[in-house]
Amino acid sequence: DQQVKQNSPSLSVQEGRISILNCDYTNSMFDYFLWYKKYPAEGPTFLISISSIKDKNEDGRFTVFLNKSAKHLSLHIVPSQPGDSAVYFCAASLSGGSNYKLTFGKGTLLTVNP
């Protein structure tokens, strides 16, 4: 049972345009959401997060939007840069005692073309 779903295995965008990566979840108990970025042969690195009490969090070129009623979140990258090309993982957790136990999606490979 996949509780966090990233339905697009890959996404290709032009440099300077907006990249939108989507993520859906099924467990309504999740209340903290994170995006990680992963380059080949490296470990995932934390990018941005959002608590369920918010619907938007922004950090530079990266913005995460959360729609709790739809159990959907998205990551917007604008403007996209070639260095953003990587696999992006959406992850969710429960706050409180087990917030280290992240449930990851399968990832979306983003390619930003120069």
Added chain:
Amino acid sequence: NAGVMQNPRHLVRRRGQEARLRCSPMKGHSHVYWYRQLPEEGLKFMVYLQKENIIDESGMPKERFSAEFPKEGPSILRIQQVVRGDSAAYFCASSLRGTQNTGELFFGEGSRLTVL
């Protein structure tokens, strides 16, 4: 490099052999987590350890897998009698605080196990 260090980066084992994966957390971190990524899958939580203690092993397979984080030295994930289905990337992560943290884990580069 003050990041999470994992070794070996690549490990090849034949069925029935043992695999030992090591992880040194970031300096100052005493909380270690192991995740496994099977081919074409997302990372899945295996175990959470603090120095000399297993805090949560709910993601560990019941047999053949064990983990430790001794007072001195790295954390070790041990897989006995490996099978082909154990082939995966094993990621270690660490954090400064344990259950009070916000889920922002610092991951190592992973150890890729291939079972022939």
